Amino acid sequence: MKSPRKLLVGILAGVLIIAAAGWVLSTRLRSPADEAARRTPPKPSLVTAAVERRKLESAVVVSGTLEYGSPLPITLAGVVGGTAELQRVTRPPHQGKIQEGAVLMEVNGRPVFALRGKVPMHRTIGPGTKGDDVKQLQRAMRRMGFGGPVSGVFDRATIAAVTKLYAKRGYEAQQPNLTDRQSHDTLRRAVQTAKETLADQQKTLDQGRDVLPLKLKLDNAKTDLKTAERALKEAEAQKLTPDDDAKLEAADTAVRAAEEKLLEAQQALNEARKPTTAPTTAATSTPAPQPQPQPTTDTRLLELRVTNAQADLDTARRSYGRILEEARQARVKLLDELRKSVRTAEEALATAEQALRQARQLSPTRLKVANAKQDVASAQALLAEFSRTYGTSIPPGELVFLPSLPARVQKAKVKAGQAVENEIATVTSSTFMVTGSVEATEAELLREGLTATIELDSGKTYEATVTAVGEKAKVGEDEGLSEGAQPVLLTPLSMKGLKGLSGSTVTAKVTVGATDEAVLVVPVAAVITAADGKARVQVEVAPDRTQEVEVRTGLTADGNVEVTGELKEGDRVVVSGA
Numbered sequence: 001m002k003s004p005r006k007l008l009v010g011i012l013a014g015v016l017i018i019a020a021a022g023w024v025l026s027t028r029l030r031s032p033a034d035e036a037a038r039r040t041p042p043k044p045s046l047v048t049a050a051v052e053r054r055k056l057e058s059a060v061v062v063s064g065t066l067e068y069g070s071p072l073p074i075t076l077a078g079v080v081g082g083t084a085e086l087q088r089v090t091r092p093p094h095q096g097k098i099q100e101g102a103v104l105m106e107v108n109g110r111p112v113f114a115l116r117g118k119v120p121m122h123r124t125i126g127p128g129t130k131g132d133d134v135k136q137l138q139r140a141m142r143r144m145g146f147g148g149p150v151s152g153v154f155d156r157a158t159i160a161a162v163t164k165l166y167a168k169r170g171y172e173a174q175q176p177n178l179t180d181r182q183s184h185d186t187l188r189r190a191v192q193t194a195k196e197t198l199a200d201q202q203k204t205l206d207q208g209r210d211v212l213p214l215k216l217k218l219d220n221a222k223t224d225l226k227t228a229e230r231a232l233k234e235a236e237a238q239k240l241t242p243d244d245d246a247k248l249e250a251a252d253t254a255v256r257a258a259e260e261k262l263l264e265a266q267q268a269l270n271e272a273r274k275p276t277t278a279p280t281t282a283a284t285s286t287p288a289p290q291p292q293p294q295p296t297t298d299t300r301l302l303e304l305r306v307t308n309a310q311a312d313l314d315t316a317r318r319s320y321g322r323i324l325e326e327a328r329q330a331r332v333k334l335l336d337e338l339r340k341s342v343r344t345a346e347e348a349l350a351t352a353e354q355a356l357r358q359a360r361q362l363s364p365t366r367l368k369v370a371n372a373k374q375d376v377a378s379a380q381a382l383l384a385e386f387s388r389t390y391g392t393s394i395p396p397g398e399l400v401f402l403p404s405l406p407a408r409v410q411k412a413k414v415k416a417g418q419a420v421e422n423e424i425a426t427v428t429s430s431t432f433m434v435t436g437s438v439e440a441t442e443a444e445l446l447r448e449g450l451t452a453t454i455e456l457d458s459g460k461t462y463e464a465t466v467t468a469v470g471e472k473a474k475v476g477e478d479e480g481l482s483e484g485a486q487p488v489l490l491t492p493l494s495m496k497g498l499k500g501l502s503g504s505t506v507t508a509k510v511t512v513g514a515t516d517e518a519v520l521v522v523p524v525a526a527v528i529t530a531a532d533g534k535a536r537v538q539v540e541v542a543p544d545r546t547q548e549v550e551v552r553t554g555l556t557a558d559g560n561v562e563v564t565g566e567l568k569e570g571d572r573v574v575v576s577g578a
Contacts, residue, residue, distance in 0.1 A: 056515045062436040062437070062438055065503065069489070070404075081109075090109050091105055092414050096409060105425075119401060126394075174395055198376055258315075268302050269299055522567075
């Protein structure tokens with residue numbers, strides 16, 4: 001029988017076990033009402049954001065390429081060296097930076113200078129040339145320290161400055177070519193001749209021998225006419241000249257000799273063609289045998305002789321006919337020339353007679369002196385006019401005016417030895433630019449002069465400005481633009497550190513708007529536009545309680561918007577909620 005103590009312990013253990021089992025069952029079992037309440041979703045709470053006070057900035061991001069800007073194809077305006085000979089490159093353009101006054105290239109050993117100017121080179125600039133192109137040339141000379149006026153006229157001072165430019169680069173300025181030198185010398189000698197003629201006429205007038213030369217001319221004209229008439233009469237009486245007679249006689253002799261040679265050849269051929277028979281014997285009682293034919297003689301050589309003789313005869317006859325025709329034509333030509341000589345002599349005689357009559361009536365020496373003076377004045381005027389454009393000049397191909405300098409030769413289009421026909425090089429500015437594109441909606445926010453920040457792959461940033469948007473920003477072909485995109489051009493404010501980065505891909509952030517100071521800012525999603533068109537926000541005034549507040553919106557950027565109204569920093573506005 002168990003002791004009372006052990007019985008008590010067993011009872012207590014049983015009670016504890018029953019209590020634990022009851023607690024477990026109570027946690028697992030729920031009533032239908034409790035289960036429904038547990039499964040009911042909680043009441044939604046409001047999603048709010050705090051009203052902040054800070055500066056707001058709106059930007060457009062442009063992805064582009066860093067490269068040298070303003071590419072410009074270069075062509076020569078004309079010949080280099082002042083001649084139209086083949087223009088061949090002797091030193092091509094070199095890629096890299098080019099300063100004003102530098103030699104861009106050489107053609108036929110002559111330089112092509114690069115100068116700054118907007119008026120393109122289009123003609124030869126020589127002494128006396130006027131125009132805007134001359135004026136911009138003079139400005140370039142002064143910028144480079146060679147002096148000279150800015151008159152728009154290519155005068156002696158400008159020529160001296162240009163000569164210094166050529167000499168400094170190791171060349172000689174273009175001098176007049178052979179044709180110009182010959183023309184100048186001809187005009188100079190014309191002036192000298194006119195002066196000599198005037199001196200002679202003045203001397204004749206002073207000596208009173210004004211009609212003596214005219215009398216001498218008249219006598220000579222009469223003699224010339226008689227001589228011409230006599231020569232014509234003799235030529236008409238003579239059918240052939242002695243020389244023609246001798247030629248015809250020789251040709252006739254050749255014909256007769258050819259006829260004799262042909263006859264002899266024909267006779268020899270006929271003789272060779274006769275048949276031959278064997279000799280007959282004395283008559284006997286037996287019948288004579290029939291004659292046997294002899295072998296045929298070879299006549300080919302004789303036939304060839306006949307043919308050659310006939311050809312010689314034909315040739316001799318043609319030669320005779322040709323000599324006869326030439327003699328006839330020569331006689332006709334001679335008679336024409338002699339008749340022309342007679343007419344010329346008659347004209348000269350009439351002119352001499354008329355001049356003598358006028359001299360006796362008008363004292364022609366005085367008239368000649370006056371005419372000689374006019375000739376001197378005319379010759380001097382022509383020489384002076386030619387001299388104004390004679391001298392040092394600049395051929396059209398020896399200058400290239402570029403809109404801005406320094407510049408860079410981006411790519412040479414010709415090599416040494418090639419002929420200059422089209423483009424010679426592509427020149428860019430010496431400043432970097434970022435070429436990129438944005439969507440049309442973003443392009444509407446951009447305008448020239450806006451500030452931007454360029455960021456390289458290394459993280460380094462550079463300040464820049466928007467230079468052009470849309471059509472003005474187009475550089476070359478638009479192959480890289482997607483449909484609807486607009487090109488954008490940005491210019492860094494400083495080029496320091498960009499050298500060697502041409503062609504790099506960069507990202508630019510263009511600021512299109514910013515507040516001057518800190519303003520109240522709320523998320524864009526918090527602003528609701530009511531039916532009356534006014535903007536409002538819902539401000540949380542207590543847990544799960546809101547109040548609508550009318551606001552005025554301003555700048556929008558990065559999902560936030562500037563607002564003004566009955567708000568203060570720290571208020572919470574509803575972004576979304578029940």
